[in-house]
Amino acid sequence: MTTIVNNSGNGKTVGVLALQGGVAEHTQMMESLGAQVVLVKKAEHLHGLDALILPGGESSTIDRLTRIFGVRDALREAIISGVPTLGTCAGLIMLAHTVDDPAPGQQTLDILDISVDRNAFGSQVDSAETEVLWRGADEQLHPVHAAFIRAPRVSRVGQDVQVTAHHGGQVVGVRQGNVMGISFHPELTGDTTIHRELLSMTNFRSSFCSLS
Numbered sequence: 001m002t003t004i005v006n007n008s009g010n011g012k013t014v015g016v017l018a019l020q021g022g023v024a025e026h027t028q029m030m031e032s033l034g035a036q037v038v039l040v041k042k043a044e045h046l047h048g049l050d051a052l053i054l055p056g057g058e059s060s061t062i063d064r065l066t067r068i069f070g071v072r073d074a075l076r077e078a079i080i081s082g083v084p085t086l087g088t089c090a091g092l093i094m095l096a097h098t099v100d101d102p103a104p105g106q107q108t109l110d111i112l113d114i115s116v117d118r119n120a121f122g123s124q125v126d127s128a129e130t131e132v133l134w135r136g137a138d139e140q141l142h143p144v145h146a147a148f149i150r151a152p153r154v155s156r157v158g159q160d161v162q163v164t165a166h167h168g169g170q171v172v173g174v175r176q177g178n179v180m181g182i183s184f185h186p187e188l189t190g191d192t193t194i195h196r197e198l199l200s201m202t203n204f205r206s207s208f209c210s211l212s
């Protein structure tokens, strides 16, 4: 049997926001692709990163902790400056312009021109694993094995935002410039498709239109 080794992360440093949520799973996946991972808890951890991941968890908690740890503004600046970024589930909520049903006091980073509806697919017991067709930068649809856990749906998509995935008739994947957001968790199923795309975005960073 031959094992195909994917080393697309070799020589790359990926920051994983490590305040709450699925940090270990993203770390493991990026390390399995050969990348070095920096756990981002403070602003100084953001220097020199090739890519960033905002994990799933509880978006209102992650939001609060980014402000308590004083990392919120630097995180937002890093993403806006063009660092290729992936937000999964709560991470997608963090990136949104508007949360339709925020927890009391909940704020976002306001990066992607979208609105999100939290927990749109039901509670933890309604969690499901399924295959999603996800549109890559190559414009092809790639099957991605995805877990949905208290997942949000994207309820509004701005004109500069590309939809990359649907599930149950709802938008669950978007891309705007250097930023990708998905409602689901490929890191829990071991599907590396989207993480490899994030790594390949680091090769073309200067050609992205970063956000402003």
Ligand code: GLN
Residues within 6 Å of the ligand: 055, 056, 057, 058, 059, 060, 088, 089, 090, 091, 093, 118, 119, 149, 150, 151, 152
């Ligand atoms: N529903 C959660 C929230 O509002 C997100 C769930 C997840 O990240 N798996 O943050």
